[in-house]
Amino acid sequence: MGPESLEAKQKAAIEEILKAYPEKAAKNREKHLGVGSPNDENQKTCGDVRSNKKTVPGVMSQRGCAYAGSKGVVWGPVKDMIHISHGPIGCGQYSRAGRRNYYIGVTGVDTFVTMNFSSDFQENNIVFGGDKKLGKCIDEIEELFPLNNGITVQSECPIGLIGDDIGAVARVKAKELDKTIVPVNCEGFRGVSQSLGHHIANDTVRDFIFDAKVNVDTSDVIATDYDVAIIGDYNIGGDAWSSRILLEEMGLRVVAQWSGDATLKEMALTPKVKLNLLHCYRSMNYISRHMEKEYGIPWIEYNFFGPSQTIKSLRKIAAFFDEGVQAKCEEVIAKYQPMIDQVIAKYKPRLEGKTVMLFVGGLRPRHVIGAYEDLGMEVIGTGYEFAHDDDYKRTKEEIFRSTVIYDDVNEYELEAFVKKLQPDLVASGIKEKYVFQKMGLPYRQMHSWDYSGPYHGYDGFAIFAQDMDLAINSPVWAHSKAPWEKEG
């Protein structure tokens, strides 16, 4: 497939797909679909797509909500705090322990990530308000989970609609208990996707951890010149650990992980670091910018997916420090290179030329492209659930060839794109997984690493390569067609 024919095919696919919509919806969706070309200076965003707008009603979007962005992504992984899903029972139940935010701790005693705390609203709470119940929830938590280091209140839709004042409850209780209690107004109807939830959650970190008294002792940690924080790594399958090891090997001291395997103390320590390392730009650029403005801490984006990007990122990080770190950085790169060479020698011949279509959230629609390309695989389509313009601008730099770009793609469009462009692998989320597997297409979940991982760092890349090989070269796909069916 030559590049021209690929681009033509992609453009034709978009045109065809839009035909199914009523006029208004077609007009809207047209702006969210495009074909990105590498190094095309004329494109404002990759594929010139529009993003971060309201989803077209009725089309089976894959997007989540602000609550998902706050409780599910930003706050939920902070392990020594208890996160109350405040409202009816469902939200906390559906989002319980689904993201694989790994952590070390005694669950239910000193850490609480995989549990589900809910205020389980009943009709009378809607009618008469739930503030009293919230106060009581906090008291009961204090009694039964005395080792918690703080509580966050993650609002579900009704909270913002019935006029509850969770801020007041939090204030009173925080004072009474001398404890960090964070009210988060991340009602699901706010904004257009999980994205606003990230922002709201970031703001509450600023207000209730940085700008308020935090009742954990940070005085025993004396700042050094090599302190960094990992920001926007949720330790999915242990990603932050396989990243952290590299940073420590090059002589840096990782003071905090945001927010996979995080504790309140680490977050409170962050305003003293020398550099913030930002992996998921989308969900945590806000707090990084705030720390830059308020505490003068610079931040840089990095990418630990695949060796090419990892090496680039390690050097970019080292360049910020002295020659000692830079020398160690080269040692780290040299140390892992033979292993990576072996991984590529083993898997590239089995994966080379295989095409991939991605649809994920956060940083992955662009960040994982390099990892696939390192294995000789070709990404021909990508898109984000909840990105903004700045994500699509950054995507321009990551694509290798003509790539179809679909923002907030819905079930119908993704299925149609896959049928028309016929990739060898689809990499997306659980909701889409079985649609493509039914078609006999190899598939990997790229939110949860399909219960494998980590995928970050050098060790993670070896797992990534092995998993992609497992998916593409499994014998099971060949069984779809029965022997009595005719060819073609």
Add this chain to the structure above:
Amino acid sequence: MQEIEKIVNGKDLFKRPEYQEVLANKKQFESSMLAVNPAKVDEIAEWTKSWDYREKNLAREAITVNPAKACQPLGAVMVALGFEGTMPYVHGSHGCVAYFRSYFTRHFKEPTPCVSDSMTEDAAVFGGLVNMKEGLKNCAAVYKPKMIAVSTTCMAEVIGDDLMAFIIAAKEEDGGEYLAADYPIPYAHTPSFVGSHITGYDNMMHGIMSQLTEGQKGETKQRINIIPGFETYIGSLRSVKTIVEAFGTDYIMLGDHSDQWDMPAGQYEMFQGGTKIEDAKDCINSSATISLQKYATVKTMKMVDKRWKHPGGFSNPVGLKGTDEFVMKLAELTGTEVPQKLKVERGRLVDAMQDSYPYMHGKKFAIWGDPDFLIGAVSFLLEMGAEPTHVLCHNAPNGWEAEMRAMLDTSPAKDSLNVWAGKDLWAMRSLLFTEPVDFMIGNSYGKELMRDTGTPLIYIGFPIFDRHHLHRYSISGYDGALNLLTWITNKVLDQLDEDTKGIATTDYFFDLIR
């Protein structure tokens, strides 16, 4: 560092010394008590096992910890997917729909189509009429469903959107381009802050049955309606159909998602199987209606009983007794003998129960789940001479506790058998520590209880995320009871081996033959 010949994922990677060092080093920055003072963690962990903790834990009035229930629209989505070519449509914000779809998909390992009309802040202020108008039109245009079944999220319920008026308005504005006047769009209000997922099931089933049958009342046909309830065992739906078919009677299963959530590989079609819309419209003319889940169809069956005046009522075909009752009910309604085929099946089940009973007899069980599931499963435990020590139903509706208590009172061990209505799984943790059992029966949320208390978990229930294909089996009918028997007995045997495998210490009891 990874070794190329044996690349390991997180399961083994982090056990390596270099990672253990990373994790140990990280502790200096952590505030969790395990990093600060591990002895304190041990102390509190021990306390959580005590009667003192249990009393405080069970006295909770406000905070729910580790629930065993979900919210209404989830049940509504299940109902919709049991009808031919029907798109579940949830009026509200799309985050909810992402959750329903993931939740079912993780359980069934199957796609779960469902749309929302993506209400946001402006809809919260002005109402969701605009979203409904556009959403119904887009849904009809893009997915071409034969029917759209509308339910609501709590957002739409709090602002008080009027579904009926909105649907009429949407059809009027569309003028028939995508939404013909007779296009079936049944609806149900499904507030998340009332009841649980089974309430939503009831409301949506009621909505579909009452709205589709409007003006359809005609002559009664010799035909039985079967309403399965919130049934998460695909095989159960098939078992029930097989039993009904054995009587040679006409029947309609209302809400049959057995094909939708069990699609063969090869190609993907969004909708498969389901109750025919024509049948759903005509179900009012059947001669009887049986609901297999009493507590999941309260409102629906009230309509069937009071307004349609169908005989039938409830019958829960889980376990031997439950299946017997179902079979006898069918015999009565059809006026026929119990078919030979079923008599043989029953005989085989009883034979198997008599083969395995020593391993279940007197064993103590903790079990949780939906109210109707528990009625059936606990009945089966009692039939086997087992002791359901803790029966916990978080979403227990009125009447359930008394019914369960009456069942347990038939056991010789009744004084040590407890019913826990409205309690959550953190309460169960205290129960397991203070009054231990031999085995637990429940869904994947029991996993943490298994880890914390060491009680072996037998995976029966919903949702099951971390064991594969169990949902494909049946737990209903004689064949379903045989599955229950097999799973439970073999887990008991697995545990027996586990407990006796100590070389030269306990393995005298590690018998080859059991």
